[in-house]
Amino acid sequence: VIEATLDWLQGQPHVTDRLALCCINLSGASIADEQFQEYIVKLLERAEIDKSILCFELSESAVSTNLTSVALFMERLGKLGCQFSIDDFSGGLNSFSYLKKLPVSFVKINSTLVKAILEDPIHYAMVKSINDVAQTLGKSTIAESVESEAVLEKLRELGVSLVQGYHIFAP
Secondary structure (H helix, E strand, C coil), rough: HHHHHHHHCCCCCCCCCCCCCCEECCCCHHHHHHHHHHHHHHHHHHHHCCCHHEEEEEEEEHHHHHHHHHHHHHHHHHHHHCCEEEEECEEEEEEEEHHCCCCCCCCEEEEHHHCCCCCCCCHHHHHHHHHHHHHHHHEEECCCCCCHHHHHHHHHCCCEEEEEECCCCCC
């Protein structure tokens, strides 16, 4: 997937000039694999694109189970200009500590929390606190699964940086 994405981006300069971010999900097993890390580094070193448009997404669970590998991975790819996102962020105390320790640019707020933001005051408070803490740390937030105008408006009120979901556009 990474190789195909880099090849496509290199062949589409008219797209990459307008592209703010290209996100690629990675599994915890991939990040823990040293050979895989070497493979990605070599691909990126050869790629003739602006690497700052690349954002590697790692799930919160992958971060928590592979913190040392994740930190090394982010350091290596960060030196090449890549960005990172913690995906499916749910806002536990350990989760917030990852935000302080890792060079993450984006925090993707868990879809379960976003979907219930209008009906559940606890989910609303969690989304608000995740957004507040992330932005205090200089990170942008992305709300997943925005499926209605009402949810979008509530997220705007909270100051969430970016949104994704069927209300915005189909995947």
